[in-house]
Amino acid sequence: MIKAFCPGHITCFFAPVITDDVMTTGSVGAGIRLNKGVTVTIEGRASNRRTRITMDGESCQPKISEHVAGALGPDKNFDITIENDLPISQGLGMSAAGALALALCITSLKNLDEHDAHRAAHIAEIENGGGLGDVAGIIGGRQPVRIKAGLPPFGRTIDTGLDMRMSVIVLGPRMDTGNILADPEAMRKVSEAGVGCVNRYIAAPSERALYDLSAEFSRSVGLESKKVRRALSDLRIEHMASMCMLGNSIFTDAEEDQIRDMLGDVDVISCASGSTGPAVIRKE
Numbered sequence: 001m002i003k004a005f006c007p008g009h010i011t012c013f014f015a016p017v018i019t020d021d022v023m024t025t026g027s028v029g030a031g032i033r034l035n036k037g038v039t040v041t042i043e044g045r046a047s048n049r050r051t052r053i054t055m056d057g058e059s060c061q062p063k064i065s066e067h068v069a070g071a072l073g074p075d076k077n078f079d080i081t082i083e084n085d086l087p088i089s090q091g092l093g094m095s096a097a098g099a100l101a102l103a104l105c106i107t108s109l110k111n112l113d114e115h116d117a118h119r120a121a122h123i124a125e126i127e128n129g130g131g132l133g134d135v136a137g138i139i140g141g142r143q144p145v146r147i148k149a150g151l152p153p154f155g156r157t158i159d160t161g162l163d164m165r166m167s168v169i170v171l172g173p174r175m176d177t178g179n180i181l182a183d184p185e186a187m188r189k190v191s192e193a194g195v196g197c198v199n200r201y202i203a204a205p206s207e208r209a210l211y212d213l214s215a216e217f218s219r220s221v222g223l224e225s226k227k228v229r230r231a232l233s234d235l236r237i238e239h240m241a242s243m244c245m246l247g248n249s250i251f252t253d254a255e256e257d258q259i260r261d262m263l264g265d266v267d268v269i270s271c272a273s274g275s276t277g278p279a280v281i282r283k284e
Contacts (some may be wrong), residue, residue: 001284002042002121004104004105004108004278005039005040005281006038006100006138007035007037007038008038008094008097008193009033009097009144010093010112011029011091012032012217012243013201013213013217014027014198015027015191015198015231016132016149016190017132018234021154023119023122023123024149024150024154025132025153026149026151027132027149028144029145029194030196031143031146032162032210032214032251033138034093034273034274035273035275036086038084038097038275039083039085039101040080040098040101041228042080051080052078052079055082059215062095064095065082065102068099071124072103072107072112073119076210078106079284082102086271087170087249089174089177090174090248092247096130096131096134097134099120099121099124099135100117105280118152119151121148125229126230136155139157140159140276141157141159141160145158145159145161164207164208164253166271169251170247171231171248174247175247178218179229190221200213207253212240212242215236234262235254235262235263240252241253256268256270
């Protein structure tokens, strides 16, 4: 049995970069690596039985996880258990985190290099519409800024090292990242707003600047639902807050009791910027 943990990642603002090479495809942008994420456990199965995946207690067939397992272990069958600390499809990088944790398990089992895990997770994310840079962000530091798109060494990420505590508020249904990334008009708006935010942020990074530019970005691209927009307006009276990309969710410096006083009974998760990157945590 092998178990690995991978932290989640909030994308604050970004600009997609699509090339004819999956390794240079991704995005520039800024994000926050979290102290919560995904734990994946794998065990080998008899060769005549199919790989089985269970996520949060339910049998499933997530295409990104299946892609990773097929790419790294085509000659193996596994029992794969995925445990999420955070909700999926809410802009918290959970598909990338799950892919990377699974990839680390399989590369550890097969004595492959860690970069093989990074590469497999990045390709699975890009080719299956799960995201455009979360893998690079997750391995890039506590508060990563992707200044060149793609997976290192093709891409480049710097870490501002900002130490942040925050609350994540989930306010609506899952958002289909793949559909948004495939929408040319939506991506045009994202590109125009994202490049400017990245350039201004790296000139003077700070927690306030990250929140302010994130708020400017989410307003510009027009992806805030009415419920998210109202909640942001209420929170910003006394706190910093912005939308997680891409989800019906918000990150804010407000604490849970303050949030409930303003917004009522909403789903709130306390988080912090995570100093620990993806790693195998047990091998037996």
